[in-house]
Amino acid sequence: MSETTKNAPIRLGGPRAYFMWGMGLLGYLFAVICRSSMSAAGIEAANHFHTTSTALSGFLYLQLFVYAIMQVPAGVLLDRFGARILISCGGLFMAVGQSLVALAPVTWLAVVGRGVVGMGDALVFISVVRLISAWFPTRQAPLLTQLTSVTGGLGQIISLYPFAWLLRLAGWQTAFLTAAGTGVCVAAAILMTVRDDPHQSSRRHERPEGGLKSAVRGLGSALHSPGTICGFFVHATTWFPVNMMNQLWGIPFLLAVEGWSRGTASAFLGAGVVINMVFGPLMGRLAGVHPIHGRAAVVYVSIGAQIVLWTILLLTPGPHPMWFMVLLLVALTSGGPASNIAMDYVRDTNRPANLGAATGFANTGGFLSSAIVFLGVGVLLDMQGATDPSLYTAQAMRMATLIQYPLWVVGLTGFTLMLRPTLQAIRERRA
Numbered sequence: 274m275s276e277t278t279k280n281a282p283i284r285l286g287g288p289r290a291y292f293m294w295g296m297g298l299l300g301y302l303f304a305v306i307c308r309s310s311m312s313a314a315g316i317e318a319a320n321h322f323h324t325t326s327t328a329l330s331g332f333l334y335l336q337l338f339v340y341a342i343m344q345v346p347a348g349v350l351l352d353r354f355g356a357r358i359l360i361s362c363g364g365l366f367m368a369v370g371q372s373l374v375a376l377a378p379v380t381w382l383a384v385v386g387r388g389v390v391g392m393g394d395a396l397v398f399i400s401v402v403r404l405i406s407a408w409f410p411t412r413q414a415p416l417l418t419q420l421t422s423v424t425g426g427l428g429q430i431i432s433l434y435p436f437a438w439l440l441r442l443a444g445w446q447t448a449f450l451t452a453a454g455t456g457v458c459v460a461a462a463i464l465m466t467v468r469d470d471p472h473q474s475s476r477r478h479e480r481p482e483g484g485l486k487s488a489v490r491g492l493g494s495a496l497h498s499p500g501t502i503c504g505f506f507v508h509a510t511t512w513f514p515v516n517m518m519n520q521l522w523g524i525p526f527l528l529a530v531e532g533w534s535r536g537t538a539s540a541f542l543g544a545g546v547v548i549n550m551v552f553g554p555l556m557g558r559l560a561g562v563h564p565i566h567g568r569a570a571v572v573y574v575s576i577g578a579q580i581v582l583w584t585i586l587l588l589t590p591g592p593h594p595m596w597f598m599v600l601l602l603v604a605l606t607s608g609g610p611a612s613n614i615a616m617d618y619v620r621d622t623n624r625p626a627n628l629g630a631a632t633g634f635a636n637t638g639g640f641l642s643s644a645i646v647f648l649g650v651g652v653l654l655d656m657q658g659a660t661d662p663s664l665y666t667a668q669a670m671r672m673a674t675l676i677q678y679p680l681w682v683v684g685l686t687g688f689t690l691m692l693r694p695t696l697q698a699i700r701e702r703r704a
């Protein structure tokens with residue numbers, strides 16, 4: 274490295290920063306395509322594996338579970354090896370997983386494939402968040418994190434349309450192998466272009482002294498930071514209702530309680546993508562400019578609106594007027610961008626060396642609460658004798674979704690208790 278390069282001033286948030294973010298975003302977009310590809314395959318998936326759609330929801334559950342339990346190890350690995358290596362490895366894992374799904378002669382091998390996809394997926398989002406922290410000024414980072422979520426979320430549309438179209442046109446193997454091939458290209462492009470940190474002299478990650486042991490110790494320090502725990506509660510409390518509706522129980526709920534058709538229910542939930550596009554940048558800007566009161570206000574308003582509207586929905590008979598349902602959708606959808614505020618609390622209260630572990634831990638929150646709710650709704654339906662979709666009555670569905678309330682109580686209490694020390698830590702850092 275020449276002296277000039279060494280001493281050149283580093284411009285955070287410049288064109289190079291946007292390039293690095295763009296490459297990370299490409300990795301995340303690919304991850305979202307992979308995670309949603311099986312649901313987009315819909316009936317073809319059930320036919321391909323000669324199984325039912327209920328059994329297929331097991332694929333989703335496994336993927337979610339693997340993603341959640343991988344977050345902390347992924348965070349520690351991120352601190353040790355850096356975002357470039359982790360996003361590339363994530364792309365390769367997902368490519369292997371999609372290949373297994375494409376070629377599996379038996380269903381269990383495809384299940385393993387989905388697990389491998391979940392493992393690869395788990396490495397990506399927190400690594401992109403880490404890239405943002407390294408390349409952008411503190412005020413801008415929340416907006417970039419939100420834009421990552423919003424743009425990455427478009428991967429679901431790619432799965433639902435171009436991918437599903439390819440599947441119908443060229444068949445199962447071609448579609449999933451095309452996804453796998455794309456993953457290899459994405460991983461190679463990231464490996465060749467991304468630099469983890471503008472302060473580094475080359476693309477090689479400058480590893481922390483003490484190696485993996487020190488990265489594991491970093492997890493201990495991350496857990497001692499109030500912002501990490503606060504972030505965990507934000508993520509755990511804001512996001513599970515919209516995730517529950519979008520991923521698994523939304524359509525059966527709307528069919529049973531509102532008496533809607535499947536088409537209306539899908540279109541209604543799909544409209545959330547547009548609402549997300551509005552909320553994401555707005556909340557990102559607010560969280561960057563008003564880190565003390567703005568972020569907390571977003572979290573409380575989002576959770577409060579969700580609780581109030583769910584309670585009205587459950588206490589009043591359906592079908593509800595459309596204006597009310599739209600309000601509910603707006604409140605529910607706000608939970609996605611609000612959950613990203615978790616990453617802002619983590620970023621502003623942890624040392625850069627522990628940021629991966631801290632972000633991974635906070636990002637477990639929403640996946641853990643979602644897993645509890647996904648399973649809890651199913652168990653509560655079973656307990657009422659609604660063991661099959663044809664037996665899902667409005668009453669059974671209403672009772673089953675009550676599972677959300679204990680999670681809200683625990684989450685709100687945890688957030689409120691951790692908020693004060695977190696804000697104190699942020700103030701001290703900024704002083």
Ligand SMILES: N[C@@H](Cc1c[nH]cn1)C(=O)NCC(=O)O
Pocket residue numbers: 394398399422423426512549608609610612613636639
């Ligand atoms: N905060 C969520 C994603 C989100 C935001 N808005 C809508 N969804 C999150 O944790 N994402 C992690 C990931 O891997 O997608």
